[in-house]
Amino acid sequence: MKLSKNLIYFFGALGGLLFGYDTGVIAGAQLFIQQDFHLNEAEIGFVVSCVLIGAIVGAVLISPLSDKYGRKKMVMLTALIFLLGALGCSVAPNVFILNVSRLFLGVAVGGASALVPMYLAELAPASQRGSLSSLNQLMIMIGMLIAYIANYVWRLSPIGWRLMLGFAAVPAAILFIGGILLPESPRYLVKIGKVEKAREILLNIRTKQETEAEIKEIEEQSKIEQGSIGELFSAWIRPSIVVAFGLAILQQWMGCNTVFYYAPRILMSGGSDSTSAIKTQIILGIFYVIVTAIAAFYMDRFKRRTVLTFGALAMGLSFFALSFAFHVEANNNGFHLLTFIFIATYISSFCATWGPVMWVMIGEVFPLKVRGLAVGIASLVNWAANWTVSVSFPVLEHSLGDQVLFIIFGIVCMIAVIFVQKFVFETRGYTLEQIEEALADGNTKELNVKGNI
Structure with a gap:
């Protein structure tokens, strides 16, 4: 498949959008969750923040797992976990199941927040890597804006907060499909000895001269002891x-x-x-x-x-x-x-x-x-x-x-x-x-x- 730069940035942006949506949607949903489950301040504080506990776990695990199994598989895994976590939140019968689902969701949030920018940086041309952090922050803000709109649209529904939280499954599913379509990171492929496969992927998005220079750079960097x-x-x-x-x-x-x-x-x-x-x-x-x-x-x-x-x-x-x-x-x-x-x-x-x-x-x-x-x-x-x-x-x-x-x-x-x-x-x-x-x-x-x- 001929890989366009726009496609790379689109799927990378979805990682930031997912993070932003989850951050923004709980801001409005918590008002209705607290009413439905009759929660005090400490309990609703944990509902909001338990996703961050999962995020800590995800941030710790994603680097060694992506080094062992590859960036592509981990992008797909985090998208799948996010999707399942969002669906779990939407059908939670009590606050315990809601918290478990949000902990699960947090693993994906923490993993994606570290993995997707890294994956993008390894695929994008060197001249465009510097803008990725700002692009990611922008997409986080767009994700939050979409969440605020979702909060308003479903505020009067008897299952409003469930729809708000469950809607995150849609961009998560798109990111999962993107994970299937996108290639593996060339840096990971060189690391495991698949240099020709890495060269083939880079030739789709670089000139031949740029490809050979980058392959050489990757090989030299892979020799540096961590x-x-x-x-x-x-x-x-x-x-x-x-x-x-x-x-x-x-x-x-x-x-x-x-x-x-x-x-x-x-x-x-x-x-x-x-x-x-x-x-x-x-x-x-x-x-x-x-x-x-x-x-x-x-x-x-x-x-x-x-x-x-x-x-x-x-x-x-x-x-x-x-x-x-x-x-x-x-x-x-x-x-x-x-x-x-x-x-x-x-x-x-x-x-x-x-x-x-x-x-x-x-x-x-x-x-x-x-x-x-x-x-x-x-x-x-x-x-x-x-x-x-x-x-x-x-x-x-x-x-x-x-x-x-x-x-x-x-x-x-x-x-x-x-x-x-x-x-x-x-x-x-x-x-x-x-x-x-x-x-x-x-x-x-x-x-x-x-x-x-």
């Missing part, structure tokens, strides 16, 4: 560990997925009814997609440190303003304009900065020898941080109130500004080899002086 856990934590790599793990934790502790998962609850706490909250979320979703698309275009025009610093600052100020808005609009009925504005400014700041840039940097800061292992562990840390915030939010909201909680998130954002300035070294404008050389020489701070902004 680093161990011990090497990952050696002194010269420690600056990379601090950057990657710090960014992975702070991205979640600054409240990003809390707002994604619980936006309707936040809006209802501000005085909106459930229908108005879900309508407002659709408007926010459209705004998220537009901002993310613009950010994807401009991302490489500014230093990573600059983007992260201004992003954290803007998110922190948005949270402080949101806390003030809740105080001012506490007794107002109807649409709460200030609450809407500051949720929008927070999320747009995240989508334009920490959303895509954090993942780009995690892939840039590590030496080749430990990069695969390190990125996998950093992903696990990010999922774990996501879970700790998401599972605790309903309880903290109930005990502390939204105004106090938003101030806490705002303070964390300010801590992130300090962290970026003190510990994060610049990667934009440098080759991966130059970054590795700076690590080896212990001169990562010298990377911060290149360019203007």
Whole structure:
């Protein structure tokens, strides 16, 4: 089959769309799940966040499994697990079965979030790999927007939340079919000795000269001995560990997925009814997609440190303003304009900065020898941080109130500004080899002086 680049990106985008849909759909569905199953704050918090426990498992397992059985088979497996998990959620007779189905779903979410970008990067031309992280973030936002629309369409149905959760089976089925049609990763084929098959696949999407150069590069890279856990934590790599793990934790502790998962609850706490909250979320979703698309275009025009610093600052100020808005609009009925504005400014700041840039940097800061292992562990840390915030939010909201909680998130954002300035070294404008050389020489701070902004 003649493989087009557009087809590669389409099926890769579905991985991000699935992740985004699941993140967005639970935001609206939880309102009705809590009513149907009579759940308290801690119980609904676990329903929302248990998918993240599965995601941690999926993120840990997918790398060794894809190395052993191939990327193609694992893409199909994660799509199948996602499909079965979505169907399980849609027919769950009680909260226990719902949680089991969401744990199952989480394994696919965690696996796909790591596997699909890797599979894409190994198939896509080198000149287009840099845009994949931004494309993935954009498709996550589109998936969330589709979920918000699904929440609104089925909000009045007696089985509405079941339809909302079950609809995820449709893109999962398309991704499974795509897994059948798409070829295996050339890098995996070279690794297991099937060089001619890899060459045949590359010739469909590269020139002959590009194919031979890439085959040679893959063969050379496959000879590099992979680093161990011990090497990952050696002194010269420690600056990379601090950057990657710090960014992975702070991205979640600054409240990003809390707002994604619980936006309707936040809006209802501000005085909106459930229908108005879900309508407002659709408007926010459209705004998220537009901002993310613009950010994807401009991302490489500014230093990573600059983007992260201004992003954290803007998110922190948005949270402080949101806390003030809740105080001012506490007794107002109807649409709460200030609450809407500051949720929008927070999320747009995240989508334009920490959303895509954090993942780009995690892939840039590590030496080749430990990069695969390190990125996998950093992903696990990010999922774990996501879970700790998401599972605790309903309880903290109930005990502390939204105004106090938003101030806490705002303070964390300010801590992130300090962290970026003190510990994060610049990667934009440098080759991966130059970054590795700076690590080896212990001169990562010298990377911060290149360019203007």
